[in-house]
Amino acid sequence: MRDARNGLMRIVVIGGGIAGASAAYWLSEGAEVTLVEAEALCGYHTTGRSAALLTEAWEHGVPAMLASGSRPFLEDPPDGFADIPLLTPLPVAIVGTDGEAVATLADAAAERTEVFVLDAGGLADLCPVIDTAVVTSGVLEPGGREIDVAALHQGFLRGASQRGADIVTGARVETLTRRDGGWRVGVRDSTLEAQVIVNAAGAWCDEVAELAGVTPLGLQPMRRTAFTFEPEHDTSSWPMVIDVHEDYYFKPERTQVMGSLSEEHPMPPHDVRPEEIDVALAIDRIQHATTLEIRHVKRTWAGLRTFSPDRDPVNGFDPVVPGFYWLAGQGGFGIMTSPAMGRIAAGMILHGSLPDDLAASGLTAEMLSPNRFR
Numbered sequence: 152m153r154d155a156r157n158g159l160m161r162i163v164v165i166g167g168g169i170a171g172a173s174a175a176y177w178l179s180e181g182a183e184v185t186l187v188e189a190e191a192l193c194g195y196h197t198t199g200r201s202a203a204l205l206t207e208a209w210e211h212g213v214p215a216m217l218a219s220g221s222r223p224f225l226e227d228p229p230d231g232f233a234d235i236p237l238l239t240p241l242p243v244a245i246v247g248t249d250g251e252a253v254a255t256l257a258d259a260a261a262e263r264t265e266v267f268v269l270d271a272g273g274l275a276d277l278c279p280v281i282d283t284a285v286v287t288s289g290v291l292e293p294g295g296r297e298i299d300v301a302a303l304h305q306g307f308l309r310g311a312s313q314r315g316a317d318i319v320t321g322a323r324v325e326t327l328t329r330r331d332g333g334w335r336v337g338v339r340d341s342t343l344e345a346q347v348i349v350n351a352a353g354a355w356c357d358e359v360a361e362l363a364g365v366t367p368l369g370l371q372p373m374r375r376t377a378f379t380f381e382p383e384h385d386t387s388s389w390p391m392v393i394d395v396h397e398d399y400y401f402k403p404e405r406t407q408v409m410g411s412l413s414e415e416h417p418m419p420p421h422d423v424r425p426e427e428i429d430v431a432l433a434i435d436r437i438q439h440a441t442t443l444e445i446r447h448v449k450r451t452w453a454g455l456r457t458f459s460p461d462r463d464p465v466n467g468f469d470p471v472v473p474g475f476y477w478l479a480g481q482g483g484f485g486i487m488t489s490p491a492m493g494r495i496a497a498g499m500i501l502h503g504s505l506p507d508d509l510a511a512s513g514l515t516a517e518m519l520s521p522n523r524f525r
């Protein structure tokens with residue numbers, strides 16, 4: 152299983168989004184890595200279309216554990232990883248008319264991170280455009296953060312390159328053949344050889360599995376639409392506001408505000424585009440919950456959030472086909488969990504175990520294994 156030239160394992164990572172980039176970053180510490188990305192630009196698909204939030208109150212279960220395990224790296228990356236801080240403060244307010252749902256969420260979130268329960272007066276102080284005749288309760292997570300996704304993604308890619316990884320773009324993997332105990336990876340008019348392939352193809356992970364003769368997991372890509380508008384307010388002290396039933400959210404972004412319907416429309420993997428109706432519905436719901444008047448939308452986009460059948464991510468070897476590693480199902484939390492997910496992939500592939508600190512937090516290989524769907 153070793154490269155005859157330098158004794159290192161040879162690994163091909165398929166997909167140059169945040170998942171593939173983070174895996175390549177840690178794998179290249181101990182293996183000869185080639186990352187292949189179908190598009191001309193790594194990050195063109197879901198990674199370049201996120202809301203960039205780190206939250207331990209809104210996420211729960213395994214994704215929240217992975218977000219907490221990622222936080223130390225995001226707060227204090229190694230010297231030279233990025234020229235700017237990866238995190239900036241972005242408190243998160245989860246709000247609603249349904250006091251019971253907010254209270255339940257607050258109790259669960261308090262076990263993971265510091266939160267404060269807010270009544271209508273507290274909400275009005277925090278974000279004066281919230282209409283407290285409609286939105287009556289909330290929970291505030293002061294530790295929420297905005298992630299500089301571009302800096303994080305570039306840091307992973309640059310770091311991987313510095314450690315000797317090859318990053319090849321405009322290179323869609325078209326064939327995957329198992330031969331002599333390894334893989335032959337057909338890309339454009341050439342063939343790469345590897346002992347292990349890491350399937351980090353986002354919405355395309357099940358399609359990549361089929362190329363390799365591996366049974367798909369039943370991953371489901373879901374469209375989510377987003378847009379920005381210019382508010383007539385100073386938003387510098389606003390939190391990100393998320394409806395407790397996920398009917399909408401909005402988030403201050405310097406001179407603009409980003410909004411979303413928080414919708415989940417199942418669809419096949421493709422270069423997804425926003426639907427006008429989803430933007431209109433989101434505007435309607437945000438205007439209903441606030442005193443905002445959204446007259447002019449600046450930009451709209453959509454991305455595919457891809458979920459496994461139990462909505463937890465997948466990070467482990469396929470139980471049937473040797474050398475096929477799944478790094479899939481990052482749903483709506485793939486940016487905030489990417490340091491932990493990348494470290495786990497490298498730990499499992501290079502050493503056969505999770506990193507000690509993540510194992511000590513209660514994460515296990517079984518929680519992340521594709522075996523739970525077989």
Ligand SMILES: Cc1cc2nc3c(=O)[nH]c(=O)nc-3n(C[C@H](O)[C@H](O)[C@H](O)COP(=O)(O)OP(=O)(O)OC[C@H]3O[C@@H](n4cnc5c(N)ncnc54)[C@H](O)[C@@H]3O)c2cc1C
Pocket residue numbers: 165166167168169170171187188189190193194195196197198199200201202203204205322323324325351352353354355359375376377411453454455456481482483484485486487488
């Ligand atoms: C609107 C929206 C808001 C979000 N907000 C947040 C948030 O606030 N916080 C958070 O943590 N996450 C958020 N997410 C989720 C996050 O963006 C994703 O979980 C993450 O980007 C997934 O990364 P990925 O690398 O798995 O997928 P991608 O970024 O899609 O990368 C997969 C790559 O694989 C490539 N590929 C596919 N097939 C092949 C092939 N055959 N050969 C070569 N390459 C191939 C594709 O071209 C693609 O570039 C949000 C997502 C959306 C859409």
